Amino acid sequence: MAKQSSQExxxxxxxxxxxxxxxxxGICSALAVTNSLTNSMIMGIGxxxxxxxxxxxxxxxxxxxxxxIRMMVQVLIIAAYVIMVDIFLKAYxxxxxxxxxxxxxxxxxxxxxxxxxxxxxxKNRPIASFLDGVANGIGYTVVLLFIAFFRELMGFGTLxxxxxxxxxxxxxxxxxxxxxxxxxxAIVIWITHNIxxxxxxxxxxx
Amino acid sequence: MIxxxxxxxxxxxxxxxxxxxxxxxxxCSFVAVSKEINTSLGLGQAVTFVLAATSIINxxxxxxxxxxxxxxxxxxxxxxxxxxAFVQLIEMIxxxxxxxxxxxxxxxxxxxxxxCAILGVSLFMIIREYxxxxxxxxxxxxxxxxxxxxxxxxxxRQRLKRATxxxxxxxxxxxxxxxxxxxxxxxxxxxxxxxx
Numbered sequence: 001m002a003k004q005s006s007q008e009x010x011x012x013x014x015x016x017x018x019x020x021x022x023x024x025x026g027i028c029s030a031l032a033v034t035n036s037l038t039n040s041m042i043m044g045i046g047x048x049x050x051x052x053x054x055x056x057x058x059x060x061x062x063x064x065x066x067x068x069i070r071m072m073v074q075v076l077i078i079a080a081y082v083i084m085v086d087i088f089l090k091a092y093x094x095x096x097x098x099x100x101x102x103x104x105x106x107x108x109x110x111x112x113x114x115x116x117x118x119x120x121x122x123k124n125r126p127i128a129s130f131l132d133g134v135a136n137g138i139g140y141t142v143v144l145l146f147i148a149f150f151r152e153l154m155g156f157g158t159l160x161x162x163x164x165x166x167x168x169x170x171x172x173x174x175x176x177x178x179x180x181x182x183x184x185x186a187i188v189i190w191i192t193h194n195i196x197x198x199x200x201x202x203x204x205x206x
Numbered sequence: 207m208i209x210x211x212x213x214x215x216x217x218x219x220x221x222x223x224x225x226x227x228x229x230x231x232x233x234c235s236f237v238a239v240s241k242e243i244n245t246s247l248g249l250g251q252a253v254t255f256v257l258a259a260t261s262i263i264n265x266x267x268x269x270x271x272x273x274x275x276x277x278x279x280x281x282x283x284x285x286x287x288x289x290x291a292f293v294q295l296i297e298m299i300x301x302x303x304x305x306x307x308x309x310x311x312x313x314x315x316x317x318x319x320x321x322c323a324i325l326g327v328s329l330f331m332i333i334r335e336y337x338x339x340x341x342x343x344x345x346x347x348x349x350x351x352x353x354x355x356x357x358x359x360x361x362x363r364q365r366l367k368r369a370t371x372x373x374x375x376x377x378x379x380x381x382x383x384x385x386x387x388x389x390x391x392x393x394x395x396x397x398x399x400x401x402x
Contacts, residue, residue: 024237024378028322031230075290079283087279102329105282109322111234177393178228182386186379193374 006131013135016196019112020143021189026112029103030144031181037160040148041141042089042096046104048137050081051113055133059121074117075108082107112136147184151175212343214399215336219347221395225323226355227388232323236356237381246360249317250353254346256296256318257327260289261345264328265338285328290319323352359384 019025029047033039054077058065065073086104089097097104107113116136121129152158155175157165174180225231232253240246264285272278297315300308318324327348331341362384371380 025234027237028230028233031233072290075286076283079286083279083282086282101333102326105329106231106322106326108282108286109320109325111320114320174390177389178230179386179389179393181230182382182389186375186382186386189379189382190372190374193379197374 006128009128009131010135010138013132014139014142018139018143018192019115019136020140020185021192023115024189025115026110026140027185029106029110030140030147031178031185032103033100034144034148034181034184035151035155035176037145037148037152039096039100040144042093043100043103044137044141044144046085046089047107047110047112047140048134050078050085050107051116051137052130052133053081054078054113055116055121055129056126058117059124059126059129062122070122074114078113078117079108112140143185143188146188147181150184151180155180210340212339215340216343216347218399219344220351220354221392222397222399224351224355224392225326225348226352227385227392229326231326232321232352235317235321236359236385237378240356240360240363240381243357243360243364246356247353250349250356252315252318253321253323253352254349256289256293257324257345257349257352258342259296260285260292260324261327261331261341263288263292265331265341268332281329281332285325286319289324289328293319323348355388358388362388 013019017023020027020030026047029043033043054074057077058074061073082105085107086097089100089104116129116133120132124132149159152160153164154172157163157169157171172180219225223229226233226236235249239249267284267288268278268281272281272284293315297308300315327345331344336344359381363381366380366384375383
């Protein structure tokens with residue numbers, strides 16, 4: 001792989017190779033926590049932290065890791081960082097730790113982290129891997145926040161817990177229930193695929 | 207916590223608290239593998255089996271090793287290791303004694319390690335403080351519910367191949383919409399039994 005500039009890494013991670021709507025990985029938690037903006041924000045920050053640091057660590061020790069046990073090593077590194085996030089949340093934000101519940105632990109099995117470790121951190125230098133982790137984390141967070149914005153606004157009439165819409169607004173209960181998460185993610189995929197296809201065909205014309 | 211009959215948990219895990227449709231766990235393989243009924247049925251069986259076994263192992267490890275030594279914070283690492291080790295073990299045993307099933311499930315077995323449903327069930331049973339029987343019922347029920355959802359989706363997707371779909375929605379997009387509709391249908395079950 002040719003060496004990429006940090007700017008390229010960012011556009012790839014956040015937009016053109018976005019983990020959620022382009023590669024469709026790591027959506028388990030993307031769907032589960034998006035009924036409130038605050039939860040999505042915490043989840044996004046947690047995931048960005050874990051992805052960035054585990055990519056960095058995996059990349060730093062990549063020359064000393066035997067090929068056939070690297071999966072195990074990667075899982076252990078990821079799990080160690082997830083435990084840090086979990087303990088931090090329990091200590092400083094106990095309420096959110098309770099609402100997010102098992103989903104913090106499930107960051108371990110989030111395919112984004114494993115995917116970046118395999119696809120990028122194995123072949124690149126630690127600093128680049130760190131940036132790549134941050135970029136993918138941001139890409140994930142942006143999609144999460146986008147979905148959560150609509151779900152929270154239409155489901156509760158609030159944003160980040162503050163009342164935005166007045167009494168005239170009838171809350172759409174469906175928005176806080178699971179199906180809406182699937183529909184909204186499908187819509188996000190639809191819109192972004194259309195935009196990206198259009199760009200591609202324009203490039204092809206020129 | 208109210209004592210729930212394991213049977214109630216079993217039914218709830220299949221219908222009202224379905225792993226995919228209400229907890230969103232195991233989505234990755236759900237979207238990727240649900241193209242044909244046969245393969246998704248195979249994966250579903252493997253997941254159910256691993257779920258049942260790892261829930262027993264993790265329950266015992268958590269309550270008899272981690273809790274007495276105050277090591278609860280290590281549970282993420284311990285659970286993921288025991289799941290990975292178990293999957294590896296099953297792979298070796300199956301290859302030796304039941305090669306037919308091994309080749310039928312072949313590629314799916316290693317994938318199961320990173321299936322969030324497995325780790326999710328282990329974490330949920332700790333958080334919800336289930337007893338041993340309850341955990342087992344929950345795990346088996348979740349596995350069956352997961353299998354049911356993925357087989358149903360595979361059936362719909364096989365039909366969908368003949369339909370015309372808007373360009374940007376092809377592939378993952380339409381799959382998610384179908385899943386959303388299935389989730390809506392499953393809301394109809396809510397109220398039969400209640401857990402959590």
